[in-house]
Amino acid sequence: MTLSWQSFLDNLGAHRNAQGYACYFSDQRSHFTSVNTIIGDHLAIITVRGPEAEKFLQGQLTCDVAQVTQGHMRLAMHLDLKGRGQYSYQVLPYLAGSGNGGFDLLTAKAHANGALAALKKYAVFSKVSLDIDDERVAIMLREPPADDLLDGLSVPPLIGQSQQGRQSTLVRLDQQWLLLLTPEGGARTLLNHYPLAEMGAANHWLEYEIHAGVGHIQPGTEGLWLPQALNYDLLDGVNFKKGCYLGQEVVARMHFKGKMKQRMQRLQWQGGVNASPGDVLRDSNDHAVGELVSAVEGDGGCDALVVLRLDHSGELTLNSQPLAWRQTNLPYALPSVS
Template sequence: MSAWSDFIASQSLAATANTPLLAHCDHLAVIRASGEEAGHYLQGQLTCDLQDIDHGAHRNGMHLSLKGRGLVSMRVVKSRDGYLLLCPADKAEDVIKALIKYRLRAKVDFQVDADAVVLGVAGDLEGTGLSVLPAAGESHCNDHTLALRYPHTEQMLLITHGEHAIKLWPQLAANRALTGANGWLCQDILAGEAMVFAGAEDLFLPQVLNYDVTGAVSFKKGCYTGQEVVARMHFKGKLKQRMQRIDYQAAIPLAPGQVVRDANGKAAGEVVISARGSDAHHALIVLRRDTDGILFADDQPLDSKLVGLPYSLPWKE
C-alpha cells in the first residue's frame, strides 16, 4: 500500500455528511492526456469546447456514439503538460479505449495517473486556506494542487498527488465533516452535475443531461463524433425529457440506466446516478417534462418528489 492509502485508511469517513465537508473521491480516476496534438485531438472527440478549457475553465465532456449518445464522459481541465480527464474510476479503461479508437497517427497519449488523489470540498470554500480560489467554473493551480470550482454551487474538486494530499488533508479537514465517494456523489446530485456511469452507456444525448446548460456541449465548434445528431436536436428538435433531481425515502438503490415508472406503470425515465443522503436518497434521473416526481422502481413506490436544480432548465415550447 502507498503512504496515501495508509493515511486515508486511518481517517474516519462517514458514508454521508452535511456541508461543510471534505470528501475522498476515490470513485474518480485521473487520466493524463499528453502530446503536442492532445488539445486538437480532444477537440475533435468530445462535446465540450477545448478553447474554453485552454482559457482556464473546466468542463464535463462526452465521447458519443454515431447516434449522438454518450458512451463515456469526463471532466476536462488544462494541466501544465497537457490535460487531465476526471472520469468514473470503473470507466477509466473504457475512456482510454474510446479516445484512442480514432487516434491513428495523432501525437497524443492517454494514461491513468495512479498517484493522483482527488478530493472534494463543499461549503465554506474561503476556509480551505488555499492561496487563490478560482472563479466559478474556473480552475487554478495552487502549489501542487489543481483546484476546479463548480459553476453553480459552493463546491470544488482538488487534484493532487499522494504525498501532498497527506500534507493538505489536515488543513482542509479543519471544521469539516469527512466523507467518501457516496458523500461526494450526493453533492454532485445536488449540483446537477452528471457523468455517464457504468450501466448508462449509449443512453443519453448531451442535452438531456443538461450539458447545454453547464457548458459541457458546444454548438459552435467544429465536428466531433455524433455531432450531427446533437446539433439537429438543438437547432430543429424539441427535447421531451431532461435530467432532473428527485429525493426519495424508499430504501432502494437506483442503478444507472435503470427505468423508473409513473403511477400508471408507464416508463417515466432512466436513472443517471443515485446516492444515499443523511435524510433521503438523492438521484438524478432523465424524466419526461410532464412527470410529477411520484415514481416507482420495479412496481415499488419510491416515495419521491422533484427537487429543483441550481440552474434553470431551458424547456422549449
C-alpha cells in the same frame, strides 16, 4: 502509490462500498454541507499530453476544448456515432501554454480503463499520449488552508476558473467549493490539517453533484442519453459552434431541429428503494418514462437525479417499487415544455 494511498485512507477510518471505494469516514449519514473536504477515491484522472492534445480532444468531446486551454474547467461527453454518451468527464487544463501541457480528464474510476481505450482508438494518428495518472488524486475543499498546502496555488475568484501550480490544479466549483488535483503526498499533508469529522468521501461527492445538478455517465448507463438529456447543453458541456466531433450530427440535429421531451431533473423519495444508475422509471401504466442517473440516501430519504419526461406527472415506480416522490429545483432553469 495506490497501495500506500489506500492504506492512508484506511488508517483514517475509511468505510468502503461494494466496489472498494472509500464512501465515508466518521458518519455515513452526514450531509456534504457538514464536511470541509471530500476525497474522490471513486474517481480517476486520464492524462492527455502532446502538441496536438487540444486538436485531438476537440474532435472527440462535446465541449469547446479551446475554452479549457484558456484556463476553464468544462463538463464533456465522449459519444458514440448515435450521439449517445459513452463516458463523461470534467476537463481541466494541465500546464496550459507550455510545451509539456495538455489536459486532465476526471472520470469514474470504475470505467476509466474503458474510457482510456475508447480515446486511444482515435488517437493513432495524433501527436498525443494518453494514460491513467497513478500519482495524483482528486479532493474537494470548502475552506482551504494556507496557500503553502496548495502547492503555492492561489484560490481562483471565478466559478470554473483554474489555477495551475508545479504539479497541482485548483478549480473553483461554486462560491464555497474548490476542486484540487494534487499528488498523493501533498494530499496527505493537506488532509492531516482536517479533523476526521470534517472529512467526506464518495457519498458526499455524489450528494454535492446531485445538489449542483451535475450528472455523469456511470457504468451501466453507457449509450442511454444524448448530452442534452443530462443538461450538458445548459452547463457549457456542449458547444454547437465548434467543428465536428464524434456523434456531433445527432446532437446538433436535436438542438437545431428537434425538441427534448425528457431531461435530467432532481427528485426526492422515501428511503429503502433499491436501484442502480440506468434503472427504468415507469408510470402507472407501466410505461417507461425515464431512467435513474444517480442517487444517495440520507436520513430524510433519497435524493436523486433522474432523466424524466418533462410532461410527466402522477405515479412513478422504480424496479416495481412505488415512489412517494416530489420534484426539487435544480440550481439552473430547464427549457419550458411548450
